């Protein structure tokens with residue numbers, strides 16, 4: 289049998305690429321070959337609507353010639369020269385200065401990485417090293433939350449709060465303690481108490497158990513993405529910050545998803561009006577055109593890290609000039625096209641479309657969003673809020689993609705959307721209609737009828 293070029297690519301992929309896999313990952317992968325705006329085209333010429341912005345990052349959309357031109361020019365000028373230990377480069381310096389002006393005012397220092405997992409490894413090491421340099425080396429514990437996702441390193445991976453990412457990889461990093469996530473829809477988690485009151489009491493209790501003098505930092509996504517776009521009550525982060533301050537514990541915001549316009553501000557720290565000590569970012573910093581991550585670090589932490597000598601941790605690609613040039617071009621577009629305010633207005637529009645299209649379906653428990661991070665939580669029963677059972681062989685997001693070409697993601701019993709911030713109203717309607725066409729056929733047992 290002769291294979292079509294698309295089938296040949298898929299076969300070669302199967303023969304040579306090790307992909308990440310969890311139950312519910314499609315067995316037959318779509319091979320994408322082109323992207324423009326919010327649209328993608330696969331190797332067979334089929335068109336898709338990208339309602340997830342790749343892996344939650346394509347802020348400015350696909351196929352921007354302006355960014356490609358910048359990368360091309362930078363590769364000709366200086367593609368890379370050695371690491372950041374003894375040298376620096378003009379583009380990384382310009383980007384660091386720009387990030388410091390966008391970040392909350394105490395965060396003026398930048399540590400570059402190539403992505404989010406590397407960023408969280410660096411952040412956890414920075415937190416421990418900060419205390420070590422200040423003579424408090426006993427502060428090694430990291431507080432995290434269930435349902436958190438902090439990447440796949442051993443540090444961030446241990447802080448990740450899904451057992452499925454730990455199974456088979458033991459021993460994970462010791463001295464990590466998980467707290468209850470802020471997920472107001474799941475009232476059962478708080479035994480009838482106000483969610484924030486419950487969570488603050490739990491935090492205080494855990495600090496007392498471990499001992500404040502043993503705790504380096506708490507790490508958290510301001511809005512938990514992989515957990516299902518879990519939006520905390522408005523008073524949660526300010527109150528957490530107050531408790532941590534009282535105990536000398538650093539706050540690391542993992543803004544790998546939420547930064548660079550996704551929630552309608554440059555950083556979700558600004559949305560929640562809190563000042564973390566370290567913010568980890570990646571993804572939207574380049575809209576995915578090249579890998580890059582950046583930690584924004586406070587003056588106080590930096591001073592301790594750098595006293596006497598520098599911070600003894602470097603990656604080969606710290607401050608890669610091509611990635612930095614691409615990030616600068618990406619930030620230019622976000623600014624020029626007012627994508628921060630667009631994230632708010634389009635996010636509200638898309639939320640309204642989802643409510644119109646799905647609000648009457650008994651399996652839709654809650655629709656929640658901040659800016660262009662949206663989730664539709666699926667339940668078997670609206671009264672009991674029992675999570676909708678999922679059939680890994682026939683997941684709603686997979687059927688939606690196959691039948692309609694609209695790409696959404698599955699995240700812990702929720703369908704999540706994080707489209708490019710340039711999404712049009714027409715595309716928002718298309719996404720909502722596509723989701724309805726499958727969810728209206730989804731039974732409370734999780735079966736999808738023909």
Ligand code: PLP
Pocket residue numbers: 343402403404405406408437438439440509513514542543544545570571
């Ligand atoms: N942190 C968060 C909140 C994420 O959502 C992700 C990835 O989705 C990561 C960290 C890991 O980033 P990366 O995949 O770039 O290593």
